[in-house]
Amino acid sequence: MSFRERVYQITANIPKGTVATYGQIAKLAGSPKAARAVGMFMKTNPFAPRVPCHRVVASDGSLTGFSAPGGVMKKKKMLLGEGVRFVGAKVDISSFWNPS
DNA sequence: AAACTGACTTCTC
DNA sequence: GGAGAAGCCAGTT
Numbered sequence: 001m002s003f004r005e006r007v008y009q010i011t012a013n014i015p016k017g018t019v020a021t022y023g024q025i026a027k028l029a030g031s032p033k034a035a036r037a038v039g040m041f042m043k044t045n046p047f048a049p050r051v052p053c054h055r056v057v058a059s060d061g062s063l064t065g066f067s068a069p070g071g072v073m074k075k076k077k078m079l080l081g082e083g084v085r086f087v088g089a090k091v092d093i094s095s096f097w098n099p100s
Numbered sequence: 101a102a103a104c105t106g107a108c109t110t111c112t113c
Numbered sequence: 114g115g116a117g118a119a120g121c122c123a124g125t126t
Contacts, residue, residue, distance in 0.1 A: 021109095022107075033120085036106065036109080038123090040105090040124065043107050053107080103125105103126090105125080106123100111117105112116105112117085
């Protein structure tokens with residue numbers, strides 16, 4: 001399985017109401033520094049509806065990119081509909097961050 | 101095969 | 114705390 005395959009798999013495996021950072025996905029895919037490449041995969045995602053690329057956010061929780069009509073705002077609304085907490089214009093990644 | 105690009109991340113000013 | 118620059122990875126041309 002190629003790196004991108006894993007990325008798509010992981011992205012599609014993100015639970016509803018949850019978001020993951022590019023770095024996290026890249027790490028799970030096997031390359032913690034490949035966050036950039038991950039973003040590219042999302043951009044060229046051949047599994048459009050299957051891969052919830054809108055659940056993938058930057059390490060800051062910011063919704064970067066998203067060429068879809070409406071822009072990041074639309075994605076924000078969509079995530080809100082899934083139960084994702086937002087802090088201002090960013091995702092509250094702190095809620096997903098598991099503080100031990 | 102080499103160079104450029106990009107939905108990133110992290111450090112420093 | 115916000116803005117700018119450098120580094121890494123995989124893909125595309």
